[in-house]
């Protein structure tokens with residue numbers, strides 16, 4: 001099948017979040033499964049011509065390659081993309097984001113004609129590429145070049161929709177009749193993601209549970225109605241994990257490599273981590289780890305309420321993360337008060353993250369909502385038992401066989417589940433069985449890519 005993947009960020013070229021990981025890893029898996037795939041992305045200032053062996057196709061298009069032979073086309077535009085940030089700077093989102101990403105979408109469709117690449121499917125990601133299905137259905141409806149082209153929109157986090165003032169609608173080059181609450185209008189504003197939801201042939205999200213949750217008022221951020229109407233076209237496919245990076249057998253950042261066969265070596269990583277984090281070197285005290293954005297979405301509201309009680313339990317906790325200032329301040333106070341229990345790192349630190357995944361006994365991830373989540377999948381591979389709230393991708397990957405789950409989003413339930421975990425930790429036989437089951441979980445990109453191919457085929461049927 002011929003596929004175009006359209007995303008505003010793709011690893012290794014540009015990244016601000018999980019979307020880039022997916023957009024970089026999925027094409028590699030699709031290529032291995034024999035699909036013909038190309039990628040189109042804006043050319044931001046930071047994309048280095050020499051590092052990526054960039055070649056020139058035309059005045060405003062350059063390209064590089066990924067995997068064996070995946071062409072990655074860069075849409076250039078000095079005015080729009082030659083900036084340090086992808087979507088904004090310290091002052092907030094760029095004011096011309098609608099201009100920038102509508103341009104990217106239009107130019108991408110024009111490019112396909114120039115390179116004579118007729119996709120069976122255009123796979124768009126998040127609001128930045130969500131205008132492609134709209135343009136295809138409205139501006140190219142009569143164009144025979146695209147007559148067999150279908151579209152899929154993957155929503156990575158429905159909290160981000162691309163909302164703009166009504167006055168900007170005219171810049172999209174679409175008929176005003178589309179500024180309608182059944183299409184691109186949302187409470188008087190332009191909502192780009194909504195346009196993508198309405199006009200894509202298929203819609204996916206990054207876990208099965210999240211695909212159901214976003215159809216409810218609680219999780220839908222206002223999109224539940226429109227998604228409900230399209231429920232037969234909404235699917236969830238779990239993201240994969242890159243096991244070439246996240247593998248305790250080969251991980252270069254951790255003190256001692258280990259696998260299912262020599263799981264006892266994991267304890268050397270705990271020892272190492274306790275030393276680094278200046279926590280008492282105690283093997284029999286359960287060590288909890290958190291690697292996360294410090295945000296309400298990640299469960300820090302109930303964690304903040306519960307933290308004093310947690311500090312009084314027989315455990316140790318390491319937190320690595322950055323985010324909301326209020327959580328920085330609160331956790332700094334707690335770390336000062338309980339230096340033998342809490343070790344706090346308010347920074348982004350990839351090597352330390354690897355050490356925490358390997359050295360902790362339990363990975364704490366009580367997210368309020370979680371489209372997919374990587375932390376729990378990584379920790380499972382490192383035989384670090386996840387403790388999660390039952391939502392989104394967490395509900396789809398963690399259960400009582402491989403971890404601990406609480407299903408009522410309250411500090412009391414979080415505290416209760418931590419206590420249960422500590423009890424199970426004392427039972428070495430039970431705990432070891434849990435570790436083994438955790439480590440055997442497999443969330444590979446190959447499986448996810450196969451599911452995407454099935455859906456691509458479904459869109460053609």
Ligand code: ADP
Nearest residue numbers: 018292293320321347348349350353373374375
């Ligand atoms: P998000 O919603 O932030 O994308 P995910 O769980 O999907 O959450 O992915 C977060 C990724 O970022 C994980 O790989 C996690 O290890 C990493 N990460 C988050 N915060 C930090 C940090 N402070 N230092 C290092 N890695 C981090």
